[in-house]
Amino acid sequence: MDLDLVAAVDIGGTKVAAALVDGDGTLLARAQRPTPAREGAERVLAAVTGTLTPLMADERWRRVGAIGIGSAGPVDARTGTVSPVNIPAWRDFPLVAGVRATTGALPVTLLGDGNAIAAGEHWRGAARDHDNALCMVVSTGVGGGLILDGTLHPGPTGNAGHIGHISVDLDGDACPCGGRGCVERIASGTNIARWATAAGWHPPAGAEPTAAAVAADARTGHPVARAAFARSARALAAGIAATATLVELDVVVVGGGVSQAGEVLFTPLREALHTYATLPYVRGIEVLPAQLGTDAGLVGAAAVCRRGADTFLTPGQAGN
Template sequence: MSLDLVAAVDIGGTKVAAALVDGDGTVLARAQRPTPAREPAPRVLAAVTAVLTALTADPRWPRVGAVGIGSAGPVDARTGTVSPVNIPAWRDFPLVAGVRATTGALPVTLVGDGSAIAAGEHWRGAARGHDNALCMVVSTGVGGGLVLGGRLHSGPTGNAGHIGHISVDLDGDPCACGGRGCVERIASGTHIAAWAQASGWQPAPGTAPTAAAVAADARAGHPVARAAYDRSARALAAGIAATATLVELDVVVVGGGVSQAGDVLFTPLREALHTYAALPYVRGIEVVPAQLGTDAGLVGAAAVCHSGSDTFLIPGQAGN
């Protein structure tokens, strides 16, 4: 499908963003609102409606040919509904129908936010040129998406590649998803900070107890802060190794707020992969930082609109 402009929507636990994205993956206009994640379902939808309404006021709106949505999940692309772990009021919520109330008859494509990020990074980011990639976002949660054989593999429901809810500790703490010992329950920014505090770390006076604050102290050599990031890195490495063993990967792209810790995260992550990725065909996987930053989900939500199938061919990547 050849599209001039796509209206892309990125829905997460902290913000709802929307943008007009052209056929080259360039963001031309954007709008953003905080996600009222703990409020009733209609209030959350109102944030989505607000960012889309802002885009419809742009003079370029008549050129929009489709709407792409990357949402925190689980999602169900078959029914157009979402049940994000981090938005409690949305359970089997009819998101696509809610979006169509603003966008009218435009076709709407829904995928999980991890799949959207994977599509974006493969189209215009760090996974470009790689046929087999796992793209992860490590932030307040941990999500991911897969590109296999040069195509985004989102699965029948749009959730494939959700590495955050692979269990890497069978006796670990309960996760919000209902599982136990999930990658997200150990490696997310929220749980990095919580584990560090429980282990005796305290932020500097006047500083919030965030993963960024832990990273700053880890960089300065604080032993508990470093241990918190080492623990996160091991969980990520175990999840990556399990995924690579199943599907074989060329590259792993890691983005999200926690990735901004840089070598504090990436050095122990690469070291831990030597332990967990032991089989010959998973050794030497390249692990790189994401390139698109907070725009990855928006660019990827636009990318998935360029195909009408469940397994999306990334624009401009045919024949890799």
């Protein structure tokens, strides 16, 4: 699709971001708000439209030809609705209709945030030289998207590759998705901090118990903090190995806020992958940090709009 600018939206359990994105994947203007994830459905929608309103006031908005949304999932790209596990008020919520009420008749494309990140990293990031990749976001939740044979594979509803809800512990904790022992329930930033706190770790005085605080103590050798990240890494490795066994992968790209821990996460992740990825065709998987950082979802949502349904989306997903 020949577009000048795309308005991209990235919706997660912690923040909502929006940006004007050009044909090179450059963010020309952006806005961000916290996600009021524990409040009512309309308050969450207001955070989304609140990031778009300042962009609409930008004189460049008249050059926008489409809107791309990557949302925490599950999503249903066929109906334009979302039911994110980490936003309880949104269940079958008509997100596309809600956005259109603010932005007008521009075409809107909806997909899961993991797929948006995969599209971004394949277009302009760490997966751009790979035809078979799993791109992951490890943050408040854990999501993912698949590039297979050089093309994004979102599935009929836009959720394929959602690695966060693969069960890696059959007797593990119940997950808000309804499953048990999911990757997300172990490996997300929220659950890293939850487990570390329960195991006796405490943040510095006055600080919040976050994964970033756990990572800071892990760098200094705090045993519980290091164990929390090792546990997260094992869950991620088990999920990656299961995915690679099914579809065969060249590379795994890991982004999201927890990935900012750097080698505190990546070293035990690569070590654990040797334990779980044992078949000959999965042993050589490369694990790379995402290159686009927290902008990957925005770049990817724009990429899906720009490069069109025949490149990125299965029939019925474009133009919801």
